[in-house]
Amino acid sequence: MSRFRELLRAYELGAQPRRWLFVPYDQLTDAVGPLSREPAGELGVLLVECPEKAARRPYHQQKLALLLTSMRHFALEQARRGVAVRHVVASSYAAALAEHPGTLEAMRPAERELRSELAPLVDSGKLRLLPHEGWLTTAEDFQSAQIGPPWRMDAFYRYVRRRLGILMDGDRPLGGRFSFDAENRQPWGGDPPAPTPPTFEVDDVTLEVCALVRERFGHHPGTLTPDRLPATLADVDRLWAWARSECLPSFGPFEDAMSTRSRGLFHTQVSALLNLQRLSARRLLEDVTTDPRIPLASQEGFVRQVLGWREYMRHVHEATDGFRRLAGATSPTARAPGDGGYARWAGKPWPGSQSGDGGSLTSHLGAARPLPPAYWGARSGLNCLDTVVAAVWQDAYSHHITRLMVLANLAMLLNVSPRELTDWFWVAYVDAYDWVVEPNVHGMGSFGVGDLLTTKPYVAGAAYIDRMSDYCEGCRFDPKTTCPVTPLYWAYLHRHRDALASVPRLKLPLAAEAKRSAAQRERDARTYEAVSAGLTEGEEHLPAQKGLF
Ligand SMILES: Cc1cc2nc3c(=O)[nH]c(=O)nc-3n(C[C@H](O)[C@H](O)[C@H](O)COP(=O)(O)OP(=O)(O)OC[C@H]3O[C@@H](n4cnc5c(N)ncnc54)[C@H](O)[C@@H]3O)c2cc1C
Numbered sequence: 001m002s003r004f005r006e007l008l009r010a011y012e013l014g015a016q017p018r019r020w021l022f023v024p025y026d027q028l029t030d031a032v033g034p035l036s037r038e039p040a041g042e043l044g045v046l047l048v049e050c051p052e053k054a055a056r057r058p059y060h061q062q063k064l065a066l067l068l069t070s071m072r073h074f075a076l077e078q079a080r081r082g083v084a085v086r087h088v089v090a091s092s093y094a095a096a097l098a099e100h101p102g103t104l105e106a107m108r109p110a111e112r113e114l115r116s117e118l119a120p121l122v123d124s125g126k127l128r129l130l131p132h133e134g135w136l137t138t139a140e141d142f143q144s145a146q147i148g149p150p151w152r153m154d155a156f157y158r159y160v161r162r163r164l165g166i167l168m169d170g171d172r173p174l175g176g177r178f179s180f181d182a183e184n185r186q187p188w189g190g191d192p193p194a195p196t197p198p199t200f201e202v203d204d205v206t207l208e209v210c211a212l213v214r215e216r217f218g219h220h221p222g223t224l225t226p227d228r229l230p231a232t233l234a235d236v237d238r239l240w241a242w243a244r245s246e247c248l249p250s251f252g253p254f255e256d257a258m259s260t261r262s263r264g265l266f267h268t269q270v271s272a273l274l275n276l277q278r279l280s281a282r283r284l285l286e287d288v289t290t291d292p293r294i295p296l297a298s299q300e301g302f303v304r305q306v307l308g309w310r311e312y313m314r315h316v317h318e319a320t321d322g323f324r325r326l327a328g329a330t331s332p333t334a335r336a337p338g339d340g341g342y343a344r345w346a347g348k349p350w351p352g353s354q355s356g357d358g359g360s361l362t363s364h365l366g367a368a369r370p371l372p373p374a375y376w377g378a379r380s381g382l383n384c385l386d387t388v389v390a391a392v393w394q395d396a397y398s399h400h401i402t403r404l405m406v407l408a409n410l411a412m413l414l415n416v417s418p419r420e421l422t423d424w425f426w427v428a429y430v431d432a433y434d435w436v437v438e439p440n441v442h443g444m445g446s447f448g449v450g451d452l453l454t455t456k457p458y459v460a461g462a463a464y465i466d467r468m469s470d471y472c473e474g475c476r477f478d479p480k481t482t483c484p485v486t487p488l489y490w491a492y493l494h495r496h497r498d499a500l501a502s503v504p505r506l507k508l509p510l511a512a513e514a515k516r517s518a519a520q521r522e523r524d525a526r527t528y529e530a531v532s533a534g535l536t537e538g539e540e541h542l543p544a545q546k547g548l549f
């Protein structure tokens, strides 16, 4: 018998009638819902490990390990306080729930994919869904904040700051402004020193999970690092205490900075725990807004991420059914025909993939190129891309600006299919679940749904990357002369000039592009063709000679 089962068995309880709850993998909390209110002795929880789900996509090994060990630790925590626990391994969630005697209740899962798997059980009355109390805002907030679509995060953010009274002095925002973003855009030169993320003791449960992941999912990509898994509640508290004392005091000013010397800089690295509900958004906001060590600009910057962006993205996903309600959602042109499965690995269908709708294929600007092998770990010679990709396959994490301004930016400049990019982020990142990864990548990161949720595509040339990072210092290209990223940027603006003409925030860049000479345009287009073809084939094929571009 496994050590986990042995530990769980020690808490086996009598067979008195209980109210049984199904707890999905992304609701590992007793801070909300019936578990927070009802006596433990009257409750039972059903937890389901589903290896088929883990095998469905080439998920990073670290992601699988965090999810499994968090779930097992949650099971033990609940058993310890007197809740009856059934922890089962099953081929599907639906099968596990169907086998459970009697009816079950569950807070509404955040993930659409799980909701659709459970829908028949809800229809039959076997499973009753309760509101998910972990969210800070409601669908009514999303609707009341603005008239849309298109939607804007800012309007939503101001509305919910006011409604919830967070960082407010009556009806006025603290400090006189809702956003301190303008001050929060500094590059980082090494001062203050970047904090080192904590490591955690690896207990028997985590050890066993890591062995399972290696044995069963060892062919999945990514490095498994057991001592970087915050598995117990004490680990979770330690990570959050570190984030508060070491990261958040400098969070605001360096929010947009990137560096080879620190992968996370002053970002908190709590997203995976938030999305599993091991940490609650309510607790985060309460702690941050009352911590005198954190200046107002950093408090505001963090509140905007958690209360603003995170909640907003979830509402957009719900309101569009993951963009399935948009034109082109099932367009066969955004992907090769016959490619409708769930997952791909390095350009090929993934063996564990199942048939299904595979998500929305909307591609606002018609981008449909495959994702270059560089994203799967083949070196490209572009130091910005290679540095961030290596970090992702090492840690299953990189911070927001590396996601947006390196990985998504380059994919956009190369006209990569938004769906392919989204699927890549979904498997590579420890915090990726459909409700959050799809709006962030398909929406914000690739402009795949146009201006539905953001004002512009976040594209930039080498000057931005050079200003905000030290990546260019170690690159074989020179950001001012030989780097292909800037011509790619001009080529992008030129290719999509008509479609982007109505985007107010691109008026200046489009005007600058219009002034480029025919010879410059011709060089931009040549660079685009050479780099996209070269990267599609792999590093050796990317022209490296100085001056080629
Ligand atoms: C292309 C792209 C893909 C992304 N994919 C994901 C994803 O799969 N899962 C995910 O949780 N976030 C995603 N994000 C949002 C954001 O980048 C991450 O939440 C953040 O980088 C996580 O690191 P952190 O905890 O150190 O964040 P911090 O910078 O410390 O921010 C604090 C918290 O704010 C929340 N947050 C900030 N921005 C967003 C956002 N746009 N959407 C949702 N939550 C946000 C997160 O919970 C985060 O933990 C993505 C962003 C982009 C541009």
Ligand code: SF4
Pocket: 381, 382, 383, 384, 385, 461, 462, 465, 466, 471, 472, 473, 475, 476, 477, 478, 479, 483, 484, 485
């Ligand atoms: S020079 Fe260009 S390719 Fe190299 S790191 Fe800078 S932006 Fe990236």
